[in-house]
Amino acid sequence: MKKGTLLQTAAALAAACLVFFTLALGLRWDLLLSAVLAVGVYVGLSLLLSPRRDRSARFFASRADGAELSAVMEQAARDLKQVRLSAGRITDIKTRETAEHLADTSSRIYDYLRKHPEKIPSVHRFLTYCLDTMGRILVQYVAYQEAGLRTPEVLDFQRKVRAALPKLKEGFDQQLTQLMADERFDTEADMKVMETLLQTEGFPTWETSQE
Template sequence: MKKGQLRQLVLSLGVGIAVFLVLALGLRWNFLFSAALGVGIYLGLWFLLTPRADPITLYFAQRPDGGEMQALMEEAERDLKAIRSAAGRITDVRTHEDALALTETGDRLYCYLREHPEKIPSANRFLTYYLDTVGRILGQYVKFQDAGLGTSEVREFQRKVRAILPKLKTGFEEQLSQLMASERFDAEADMKVMESLLNTEGFQWEANQNGSV
């Protein structure tokens, strides 16, 4: 039994027994009623303290490739932490802000995938390549910065990093937009139906008004 389950058992059983003892021995309530109430409280606490399964974990468990998908998301989370850490250490104000903006966009994309795990395969390149590469680039940028290197090669590398960060942010936003495309199409379809209904109702209202004149 895991430690969490053991604590859950001890707490639930302890409270159930305490309630039984207080009622049966302290208050002199009916023995069977006190026992039934104690058992009921034990079972209730057990279910209340049972951790709820994460929906994304349940989704992975139902798929033959769920283990691979879960590994991708875990790796992506580590990459995002590395990107966030590197962005926070950049001293150049503009580069720092651009790196943080990129991180925020990456976080939004990651959170969307957690809420819609069925779209993880569509973001495979984002998860397996872009996040890892951005993390390594920003990590190298910080290493050069902390080392105080000012050679022409290092300055050129830093210039390229500054130039590419806004482009990467745009790329992340386009990836998120593509993932949400089906939802946008559904919303647009709903708006067209609503517009059609409103036009129909407006036409009927005008016809009724004209008939009453």
């Protein structure tokens, strides 16, 4: 039994015993009634204190490929950490800012997928290839930078990385936009309904009021 679970069980048991002895010995209630109430306290506290799995954990548990998807997310978290660490070590200001933007966008994608795990399969390639590749590129860029190498091959590699980062930035931003497309469509539909209601009630719509 894990330490956290053991502590939760001990706390629930201690509370149940306290209730039982208080009712049975202190207030001299019926022993059976006191025992029933104590058991109720134990069960209630056990349920209350037991850790609840987040939405992604429940999603993984419900699927045959749940273990694989969970492993993909765990690897993505490690890749994301590497991207952020490498981005922060880049000395060229413009390159560092673009790399840090990529790290921030990747973090938002990862956090969104934790809340909407059903969308993980749709971005499987992004998680398993793009993040990993981005991490390795930045690691190599920083390694050359910190080694102080200025050979033509190294300078050409660094130049290619600086040219590619803005394009990758656009691609990562587009990936996040596509992920959130359903929410955007739902919101736009709500806005249309609200606009119709406003027109029905004789109020100006927000499109008119913004002009």
